[in-house]
Amino acid sequence: MRNFLDHPSPKSTLLSARLLAVLCAAAALSPVQAQTSNTQTSNTQVTPAPGLSVPQFKPPKVDWNKELRVISGVSVAGGGDLVFIGSDARIHRTDAGGTELWNYAAGDLGRAYPVITPQGGVIAASYDDSLYALDPAGKLLWKVRLDGDIFATPALRGDGSVIAATAGGTVHALSAAGKVLWTFKAGAPVFSSPAIAADGTIYLGTQGSQLLALTPEGKLKWSFRAGSLVFSSPAIDAAGNIYFGSSDRKLYALDPAGGLRWTRQTGLFVNASPIVTSTGLVVVGSYDGKVYAVKTDGQDAWTYATGSPVAAPAVELSDGTVVVPDLSGTIHAISAGGQALWQLRTGKKMDLGVTVSDAGTLYFVTEGGGLNAVQGVRPLAVGPWTTFHALPSAVGRAPSVGELAAAAQARKGAASAALTALTPLAPVAAAPPATTPTATTP
Template identity: 25%
Template sequence: MARKRASRRRFLATVLGASTVGLSGCGSDGDATTTPGDAGTETPRNTPTPTAAATPTDTPEPTDTPTPTDTQTPTDTAEPTATATATPGASSFASWPTFMRNDEHWGHHSEAAGPHESVTVDWRAEFDQDAVNATPVLVDGTLYVGAGGSGDDDGSFHALNPVTGETKWSKDLAAPVTSAAAIDSGFAYFGTTDGVFYALNTDDGSVFWEWDLGSTEDFTAPVVVDRGIYVGSTSSRLYKFDALDGGLEWNQNTYGVITAPPVYVDGMVYATSADHELYAVTASGSLQWTKDLGGAANGVAHRRRRLFATSENNTLTQINVRGSTSWETSRGEAFAATPAVTEDHVFAGTRDGTLFAFDVGDGRELWRVTDPSGGVTAPPVVADGTVYVGSRDGNVYAVTAETGDLEWSFATSNNIEDAAPVVAGGRVYIGSQDGTFYALGE
């Protein structure tokens, strides 16, 4: 294994300036700090230390405001420039700093605003890679998304303006980025399919540290809590890295590939594996218990001391934090991804193209949507009373959370297999295997 550490000078600066900030999920709504809605004023969560390389267009100088040429005729006032209007309100967008919004992977943001009528493309971004399989994240007015798929020889990672789609910076990488990043304390943490895990500065995309495992394994989206990074991989291992210097603290063998991100809550890490088991591991690396789900396990979410796990055994199972089954429900096809969980409902898709809603308390089915003609193998998210999800038929669907009524659908040009959307500022942001990253608005 080869590790490239940050310089001692930068490391000490980071320790002093950022080491006390984390995504511990201890806020009242699942974030480290309370996140105001899209229309409010958001308190920055993990604001990086300002540098001399601040982009002038991010905050226009007072002189950029055009002066009216005729004070007696208000209509003669010059129109604002594109620079002045490039990021109105972007910093107040609902925050999705990690996969499915928080460390517990609710996939639910009660204060995010999304579109409910038919949508069009507000903007789109195309990268050098043929596919965008990674789930995006959104923090402090910036979208972060990786690119690349199984057909790509390389990958890239991008910071984008969520209003205009303008690229703030990009980082070319030697292999595809197929999972979401986690943004914490001014760094973006993610892995690539060649077994390299990165920490990039969110200011400019420069590498703070990287760890090369010397293999071709791929990583799940990580969760970052205090100084710990918890991430699964296709090498059948759950890893913990040190967030500030990239040191490997421990790894837990699961005897099956891990394709879904782990959950962190109350000092415990929960991860699903293809060996059929749900693993409960302490933050110090001690295995506490396992739960056999009867088939390859495809994802887990947590809410109110209950775990919700999906599997190829065609079951969705609710398990308490001691490892005992509370309820399980079976359908005709496998539940393929991490479910979304609200206070009352659990939403999960199946490989036959069905999206289900279940009662969170007893698992009874509330409704189902069969419109997708391809598998619903990507995780759904819930915002503003609507469930948003992509499908292998290439469409993005918006469904009323209470009733299952279809609000709209939008066709991309290829499958949406793994990418969950982010919803904020009245838009849905999602990638497709057609190589395009979309911003959809009414």
């Protein structure tokens, strides 16, 4: 989970200041300078694709906005309920329309996405070093205090156990009942949310500039060193390959054994978490104001210019549209080929990804905690990692065949519904999105 610097707890102030200094130093290089650097180090010339005739759409309208003081990511439970943490340091559950069902007082703020269990329960992380497990009605099942602030969204394993990592630099495995199963010392603070592969391997990034792979039993399987800090949370494709970004301005692709497959240079640091689309594109935004789509073999598909830094993960909708917000407060809808479809300007900072329910409602949070809903859009695509932490319930585990089939069935009605909210305008000849040098391979 990124962007914790906006809401640090008192004891993390020194750590936050140090990290902020590192990020500011990285940001000091302008996009123009970064582009020049990329050009000088590339050995490949890219020929821009010809312009395409692309239908444009009016931006959708916001159907409702509620000032709910949301501070964390928003997760979707079965039936469409929404779960989030507020700036009041409470865990909230609302219905799909934002009407509160219950809330529970945590010991501090928290920005990690709450995780929804298959039973409808909630696992939420807070800056008070604690994990909270609540039943569907909001009753506390257990609470466990760990060794540091928890900024990263926990991951839920198939047996109900939980993997959580802390700013204290420890990875914890807890049973479904909240008992400690094992711990692993990562050697540096962890702000990257764990991702669990189909074989149970646990992947996460560290502030020691590493991507770690742990066995299901909590032993180090392998480590890979990037060029700088890893805030980005890993995404996993259908073949088990791993993708993540780094403050060294690169998107990395590793194989399941930890070998480097390729890297993609960007203009500034990549703190956002990538997604893997249903068609095999790795999509991630950078602080250079661009969204990059790279094929899983390392070849560029397209690059889209947002004009403002991107800190949030993208999502893929069922028709291949990619939706991503930028820090200026604009939501961009990008076609499967990389062309602009529409933009929704809010004028308020957005550093959290949008959340899309199976019913086809798109939720987003703006600075100040406003929760907004756009109804009648397509639901998520069905794929290996089409949204942050793989599913709207934020479980952080590669979906099984059964889970993918269930998701396809749940989204079928919304996917086939008429998109009355998207009114097409006359087709226009769209210039190709700006391209930068292709991926580098080892």
